[in-house]
Amino acid sequence: xxxxxxxxxxxxxxxxxxxxxxxxxxxxxxxxxxxxxxxxxxxxxxxxxxxxxxxxxxxxxxxxxxxxxxxxxxxxxxxxxxxxxxxxxxxxxxxxxxxxxxxxxxxxxxxxxxxxxxxxxxxxxxxxxxxxxxxxxxxxxxxxxxxxxxxxxxx
Amino acid sequence: xxxxxxxxxxxxxxxxxxxxxxxxxxxxxxxxxxxxxxxxxxxxxxxxxxxxxxxxxxxxxxxxxxxxxxxxxxxxxxxxxxxxxxxxxxxxxxxxxxxxxxxxxxxxxxxxxxxxxxxxxxxxxxxxxxxxxxxxxxxxxxxxxxxxxxxxxxx
Amino acid sequence: xxxxxxxxxxxxxxxxxxxxxxxxxxxxxxxxxxxxxxxxxxxxxxxxxxxxxxxxxxxxxxxxxxxxxxxxxxxxxxxxxxxxxxxxxxxxxxxxxxxxxxxxxxxxxxxxxxxxxxxxxxxxxxxxxxxxxxxxxxxxxxxxxxxxxxxxxxx
Amino acid sequence: xxxxxxxxxxxxxxxxxxxxxxxxxxxxxxxxxxxxxxxxxxxxxxxxxxxxxxxxxxxxxxxxxxxxxxxxxxxxxxxxxxxxxxxxxxxxxxxxxxxxxxxxxxxxxxxxxxxxxxxxxxxxxxxxxxxxxxxxxxxxxxxxxxxxxxxxxxx
Numbered sequence: 001x002x003x004x005x006x007x008x009x010x011x012x013x014x015x016x017x018x019x020x021x022x023x024x025x026x027x028x029x030x031x032x033x034x035x036x037x038x039x040x041x042x043x044x045x046x047x048x049x050x051x052x053x054x055x056x057x058x059x060x061x062x063x064x065x066x067x068x069x070x071x072x073x074x075x076x077x078x079x080x081x082x083x084x085x086x087x088x089x090x091x092x093x094x095x096x097x098x099x100x101x102x103x104x105x106x107x108x109x110x111x112x113x114x115x116x117x118x119x120x121x122x123x124x125x126x127x128x129x130x131x132x133x134x135x136x137x138x139x140x141x142x143x144x145x146x147x148x149x150x151x152x153x154x155x
Numbered sequence: 156x157x158x159x160x161x162x163x164x165x166x167x168x169x170x171x172x173x174x175x176x177x178x179x180x181x182x183x184x185x186x187x188x189x190x191x192x193x194x195x196x197x198x199x200x201x202x203x204x205x206x207x208x209x210x211x212x213x214x215x216x217x218x219x220x221x222x223x224x225x226x227x228x229x230x231x232x233x234x235x236x237x238x239x240x241x242x243x244x245x246x247x248x249x250x251x252x253x254x255x256x257x258x259x260x261x262x263x264x265x266x267x268x269x270x271x272x273x274x275x276x277x278x279x280x281x282x283x284x285x286x287x288x289x290x291x292x293x294x295x296x297x298x299x300x301x302x303x304x305x306x307x308x309x310x
Numbered sequence: 311x312x313x314x315x316x317x318x319x320x321x322x323x324x325x326x327x328x329x330x331x332x333x334x335x336x337x338x339x340x341x342x343x344x345x346x347x348x349x350x351x352x353x354x355x356x357x358x359x360x361x362x363x364x365x366x367x368x369x370x371x372x373x374x375x376x377x378x379x380x381x382x383x384x385x386x387x388x389x390x391x392x393x394x395x396x397x398x399x400x401x402x403x404x405x406x407x408x409x410x411x412x413x414x415x416x417x418x419x420x421x422x423x424x425x426x427x428x429x430x431x432x433x434x435x436x437x438x439x440x441x442x443x444x445x446x447x448x449x450x451x452x453x454x455x456x457x458x459x460x461x462x463x464x465x
Numbered sequence: 466x467x468x469x470x471x472x473x474x475x476x477x478x479x480x481x482x483x484x485x486x487x488x489x490x491x492x493x494x495x496x497x498x499x500x501x502x503x504x505x506x507x508x509x510x511x512x513x514x515x516x517x518x519x520x521x522x523x524x525x526x527x528x529x530x531x532x533x534x535x536x537x538x539x540x541x542x543x544x545x546x547x548x549x550x551x552x553x554x555x556x557x558x559x560x561x562x563x564x565x566x567x568x569x570x571x572x573x574x575x576x577x578x579x580x581x582x583x584x585x586x587x588x589x590x591x592x593x594x595x596x597x598x599x600x601x602x603x604x605x606x607x608x609x610x611x612x613x614x615x616x617x618x619x620x
Contacts, residue, residue, distance in 0.1 A: 040238075040245050045200060054453055075245075078238035083195075086230045090195050143364055146456025154464040209608055298519055301611025309619040350548075350555045355510060385551045393505075393543035400505050400540075 007124070007132040010034075010069070011110035012098030014081050016088055022067060022096055024130055031064045031152035032126040036071040036100075036112065039079055039087040041120045047139050048121030049091065054142070055149065056095040063153045068097035071112040071120060076102070127152045162279070162287040165189075165224070166265035167253030169236050171243055177222060177251055179285055186219045186307035187281040191226040191255075191267065194234055194242040196275045202294050203276030204246065209297070210304065211250040218308045223252035226267040226275060231257070282307045317434070317442040320344075320379070321420035322408030324391050326398055332377060332406055334440055341374045341462035342436040346381040346410075346422065349389055349397040351430045357449050358431030359401060364452070365459065366405040373463045378407035381422040381430060386412070437462045472589070472597040475499075475534070476575035477563030479546050481553055487532060487561055489595055496529045496617035497591040501536040501565075501577065504544055504552040506585045512604050513586030514556065519607070520614065521560040528618045533562035536577040536585060541567070592617045 009024055024032060035052040037044035049068075056066040072079045081099050088097060100109035115124065118137040125134040125148060134148055164179055179187060190207040192199035204223075211221040227234045236254050243252060255264035270279065273292040280289040280303060289303055319334055334342060345362040347354035359378075366376040382389045391409050398407060410419035425434065428447040435444040435458060444458055474489055489497060500517040502509035514533075521531040537544045546564050553562060565574035580589065583602040590599040590613060599613060 040194075040241055042246055051453075054451075058451075058453055058457070075241045078233075078235070078241050080233070083233035083238065086195055086233050090230075091197055141368075142452035143361075143368055143456040146453040146458075147368070147460040148456075150457040150460035151464060154461060206608075213606075213608055213612070296523075297607035298516075298523055298611040301608040301613075302523070302615040303611075305612040305615035306619060309616060350504075350551055352556055385555075388543075388545070388548035388551050390543070393548065396505055396540045396543050401507055 005131045007032075007126045007130060008111065008114035010067075010098060011101040011114070012069075013101045014099040016085060016097045017094060018096035022065075022098065024126060027065050027126075028130050029128050030062065031128055031149060033064060033066045033149065034069055034124040034126065035066070036069045036115075036117055036120055036122040036124070038072055038074070038120045039070065039084055040075065043138065044121040045091075048123065049093065051123075051140065051142065051145070052095065053093060055145070058146075059149065059153070064149055066095040068093065068095060069100050069111060070097060071100040071109055071117065071122075072102075073108045073112060073120075076107070125149065125152060128155060160286045162187075162281045162285055163266065163269035165222075165253060166256040166269070167224075168256045169254040171240060171252045172249060173251035177220075177253065179281060182220050182281075183285050184283050185217065186283055186304060188219060188221045188304065189224055189279040189281065190221070191224045191270075191272055191275055191277040191279070193225065193227055193229070193275045194239055195230065198293065199276040200246075203278065204248065206278075206295065206297065206300070207250065208248060210300070213301075214304065214308070219304055221250040223248065223250060224255050224266060225252060226255040226264055226272065226277075227257075228263045228267060228275075231262070280304065280307060282310060315441045317342075317436045317440055318421065318424035320377075320408060321411040321424070322379075323411045324409040326395060326407045327404060328406035332375075332408065334436060337375050337436075338440050339438050340372065341438055341459060343374060343376045343459065344379055344434040344436065345376070346379045346425075346427055346430055346432040346434070348380065348382055348384070348430045349394055350385065353448065354431040355401075358433065359403065361433075361450065361452065361455070362405065363403060365455070368456075369459065369463070374459055376405040378403065378405060379410050379421060380407060381410040381419055381427065381432075382412075383418045383422060383430075386417070435459065435462060438465060470596045472497075472591045472595055473576065473579035475532075475563060476566040476579070477534075478566040479564040481550060481562045482559060483561035487530075487563065489591060492530050492591075493595050494593050495527065496593055496614060498529060498531045498614065499534055499589040499591065500531070501534045501580075501582055501585055501587040501589070503537055503539070503585045504535065504549055505540065508603065509586040510556075513588065514558065516588075516605065516607065516610070517560065518558060520610070523611075524614065524618070529614055531560040533558065533560060534565050534576060535562060536565040536574055536582065536587075537567075538573045538577060538585075541572070590614065590617060592620065 037048050070084050100111045122137050123140050127133050192203050225239050255266045277292050278295050282288050380394050410421045432447050433450050437443050502513050535549050565576045587602050588605050592598050
């Protein structure tokens with residue numbers, strides 16, 4: 001008997017850089033990189049977000065989907081979708097980014113809660129069968145990340 | 156006949172990290188570093204702001220005053236004082252930072268206009284007699300900056 | 311009809327960091343990274359050699375063999391095997407390194423000539439069937455390299 | 466009563482990048498940066514030597530003399546003057562570099578012994594009166610170094 005390791009579906013209240021809403025269900029067959037960040041988190045801005053951009057430029061879209069997730073769990077009043085839009089413009093981020101759905105009475109938004117993330121940045125990989133395969137809080141090494149992504153692409 | 160090269164006085168609507176408002180007039184006798192930035196400007200976050208912090212840690216306060224200036228000239232609706240306060244907290248910026256005074260009908264705030272800055276980040280040095288001595292837009296080299304500051308301190 | 315793309319065998323006059331001489335023939339079944347360098351080549355020391363060390367630490371030995379190749383094509387009188395041994399010790403390089411065999415009357419050593427390398431550093435990948443799959447002169451991106459290596463490991 | 470803090474004279478057996486031998490005595494009136502290094506010392510190659518080159522480019526020659534000192538205290542058989550000459554060429558080092566004089570029966574060369582240096586890289590500053598003012602083993606911060614040099618230049 002094996003545990004159900006299907007990655008929880010994304011709960012997103014607003015999308016940027018995509019004409020249509022994105023679901024993990026619709027991405028079956030492709031590997032997925034989820035980059036959870038906050039626009040005023042220094043480690044996200046210095047490392048996580050530029051790395052997601054590098055990955056987005058390197059891999060073919062039909063092999064890997066790169067998706068940002070704005071998981072605001074503090075300072076909600078200033079890290080608004082309007083502020084995020086400016087951030088994405090100024091940092092020239094072109095991959096799809098979703099706003100993780102706020103939950104009444106909980107500072108932690110819905111997707112962040114479903115994945116039990118520790119903080120930001122958190123990088124997650126989902127394989128072509130929709131299973132979560134990696135969840136790493138903090139800085140991730142480029143060499144190791146390139147290898148892990150290709151492992152999922154080639155399975 | 157020589158031109159008046161006294162640095163324009165700061166026009167600041169709100170201060171952070173200081174109990175009392177700061178004026179260049181009151182800083183005569185000390186060298187001053189002014190670091191003009193916007194909290195969502197990538198070059199400011201990557202280079203200008205960390206450099207201002209390094210300078211603030213290195214020099215004695217009675218030799219050099221390090222002052223940040225939030226010169227918002229675009230996206231005014233999201234780069235508010237409330238957002239700036241979160242930014243300063245998250246990036247652990249401890250030197251005084253003033254909000255450059257907004258001007259009705261002009262996207263460019265008052266001090267930025269008075270100094271004719273080209274954009275952000277801009278680094279300026281003011282000598283012990285209150286005269287502007289350097290104004291550089293973009294990235295500034297640490298080695299050259301250390302030397303220029305000490306030149307003003309030792310005059 | 312397809313061209314023979316088997317990677318040329320290594321011609322090595324002296325080995326470091328390995329008890330037995332290494333041949334590509336004996337490595338069939340494993341992917342191989344060849345890092346061609348000169349100990350006094352600035353780009354090799356700054357980028358290529360540290361990258362080879364990072365790769366060596368990341369991948370399992372039975373998946374990937376990392377092999378350095380000291381391809382001296384200039385200043386032969388000072389980049390001797392004795393000097394190389396000191397270099398490997400000081401830079402704490404622990405993967406096997408071979409001295410590319412000098413050829414009388416030719417400044418370019420035998421393996422460098424066989425692979426038609428342009429200069430140093432040059433990074434090459436050989437797949438599990440012994441075929442050359444990548445040859446890149448100059449700086450190589452970590453993310454792309456991690457992916458290319460895993461592609462060969464997973465084939 | 467104050468101690469004699471005159472910096473010991475350089476003991477150099479061979480010079481590169483200068484037509485005439487250099488003495489500290491002849492440099493009275495200028496500040497001097499001495500950069501002691503070994504060509505196969507990783508910290509020297511990664512940090513010390515490039516920093517000496519940056520300093521050499523930034524300051525006027527009549528304000529500051531930048532002098533490299535090849536203080537070989539290990540692996541003497543491969544860090545020869547002939548090997549150093551190739552190193553200076555490959556790394557495009559253009560400031561004067563002297564070979565610290567070897568001493569029979571002592572692995573430590575004469576100038577390194579006279580200055581009681583701990584290892585390489587070591588950076589030293591000598592003021593316009595010929596007095597030693599700084600001696601730092603290991604990595605030196607650019608901002609602090611720029612300031613310290615200008616302090617000596619302006620005294």
